[in-house]
Amino acid sequence: MGPGVVVTGLTLGALAVVSLLAFQANGAQDRAGATRPSASTTAPSSAPSASATPTASATPTVPTLPASSGSGLRVVYSVGSHYVWLVDPKKNPQVVASFAVTPGSVEPTPGSYSVYSRTPTTTGTDGRQIEHVVRFAQQNGVVFGFSAAVDGATPTADPKAKTGGIRSGRPEGQLIWDFAPNGIKVVVVA
Incomplete structure (x- = not known):
């Protein structure tokens, strides 16, 4: 060669x-x-499936855990920002996950509640198949709870129907399901 x-x-x-x-x-x-999704969202989907997927030019604003959210192991829901935080004071950071959600047509009154019922799958008041239903309050004939539509949709609730379902994307619904067994505290803030 x-x-x-x-x-x-x-x-x-x-x-x-x-x-x-x-x-x-x-x-x-x-x-x-x-833009990289944070562990706290996985916004629509992640995370929140309730909001648009972030673009490279826009960084989503993650609201800070409200100071009035109490203490201990808890799920925090803000009716003002339509955001959920899963808080475990034994972890570092304490906020295990946070994400946007889509509220029902009626909001729960701010206060402290406990998860009292869970259903793996059922049909929502809007006729959609839903999963990971975690109920925490009943007020004036409306049941309030977190859920995810099996088809991943997070549509705006029909204002003519009194619904208290707070919808998340499927990954976030799984997070709430795994985090919130019966008896865990749910704190609703303004």
């Missing part, structure tokens, strides 16, 4: 390596510029 063949082979090999590295660097730049 002559020296020209060896030089040509080395040159082609070097070009291939440089091209591969340039390709990888270009992909890394694209990944670095993209």
Whole structure:
């Protein structure tokens, strides 16, 4: 084999390596510029499936856990921001997850409640198949609880129907289901 063949082979090999590295660097730049979902959302889906998927130019604002949310192991729901926080004071950070949700047509009164009933799957008041139903209050004939539609939809509630279902995306519904057995505290804040 002559020296020209060896030089040509080395040159082609070097070009291939440089091209591969340039390709990888270009992909890394694209990944670095993209918005990364935090462990606290997984917003619509994640996370919240109730909000739009964030774009690279916009960072979603995650509301801070309200100071008036109490203490201890609890689910916190804000009727003002339509946000949920799962709080475990034994963890660091204490907020295990947080995400936006879509409320029903009626909101629960701020206060402290306990999960009293759970249903793996059923039909919601809107006729959709829902899962991970975690109920925590009843007021004026309206049942309040968290759930996720099996089809992943989080539509705005029909204002003509009195519904207290607080919908999340399916991944967030699973988080609430796993976090909130019967008896766990649910704190509703303004």
